Amino acid sequence: GAVVSQHPSRVICKSGTSVKIECRSLDFQATTMFWYRQFPKKSLMLMATSNEGSKATYEQGVEKDKFLINHASLTLSTLTVTSAHPEDSSFYICSARRQGALISPLHFGNGTRLTVT
Amino acid sequence: RKEVEQDPGPFNVPEGATVAFNCTYSNSASQSFFWYRQDCRKEPKLLMSVYSSGNEDGRFTAQLNRASQYISLLIRDSKLSDSATYLCVVNTNTGTASKLTFGTGTRLQVTL
Numbered sequence: 001g002a003v004v005s006q007h008p009s010r011v012i013c014k015s016g017t018s019v020k021i022e023c024r025s026l027d028f029q030a031t032t033m034f035w036y037r038q039f040p041k042k043s044l045m046l047m048a049t050s051n052e053g054s055k056a057t058y059e060q061g062v063e064k065d066k067f068l069i070n071h072a073s074l075t076l077s078t079l080t081v082t083s084a085h086p087e088d089s090s091f092y093i094c095s096a097r098r099q100g101a102l103i104s105p106l107h108f109g110n111g112t113r114l115t116v117t
Numbered sequence: 118r119k120e121v122e123q124d125p126g127p128f129n130v131p132e133g134a135t136v137a138f139n140c141t142y143s144n145s146a147s148q149s150f151f152w153y154r155q156d157c158r159k160e161p162k163l164l165m166s167v168y169s170s171g172n173e174d175g176r177f178t179a180q181l182n183r184a185s186q187y188i189s190l191l192i193r194d195s196k197l198s199d200s201a202t203y204l205c206v207v208n209t210n211t212g213t214a215s216k217l218t219f220g221t222g223t224r225l226q227v228t229l
Contacts, residue, residue, distance in 0.1 A: 042221075043219060043221035043222055044161070093160050105166060105206075106163075106206070106217060107163070108160040109160060111159065111160045113158070
């Protein structure tokens with residue numbers, strides 16, 4: 001069964017509104033979670049690394065004020081797309097790995113398809 | 118040079134064929150390697166880890182060549198359901214942190 005849960009799986013919102021996406025590790029603790037974005041027929045692109053209890057680390061070119069990340073507990077990270085625009089429409093996927101397991105694989109959430117109208 | 122490189126394909130093969138994908142990585146300090154499968158409009162799912170001695174899981178065989186810095190995935194007796202994009206993932210540890218780098222994926226289309 002799924003070990004990482006992501007919600008919602010699909011959201012349609014109007015331009016200018018904010019959307020929050022949740023990522024939960026279900027049966028393990030994750031001090032680090034990762035947020036990716038994927039455009040159609042393109043590869044996964046890492047947006048940021050979410051660190052429990054501290055600030056997220058953003059990849060070059062990703063606006064931290066637009067993509068707010070909060071990792072308040074060892075099992076939950078949230079990504080908020082603020083003031084969404086149509087160009088933010090994409091597939092957003094989170095992932096996590098078990099705490100202390102640096103060589104373990106990532107477990108992915110089922111993704112959130114965001115459409116901004 | 119990209120950190121992780123894959124041939125994007127697509128590889129079009131008939132059902133029952135054997136197909137192999139390669140993936141090269143640039144950082145010789147990389148420690149662990151994985152193959153993920155991603156279906157259209159879905160999240161990636163772990164297919165298999167890649168061990169130094171090579172490993173097999175049913176019709177799938179993964180191999181690692183550290184000297185040449187590449188990993189491979191072999192699929193025997195291809196099924197229609199194997200059609201997907203296969204992502205090569207390389208993990209590099211630096212002290213207490215680790216960095217996972219994804220290849221762009223190789224698309225496989227298995228046909229009748």
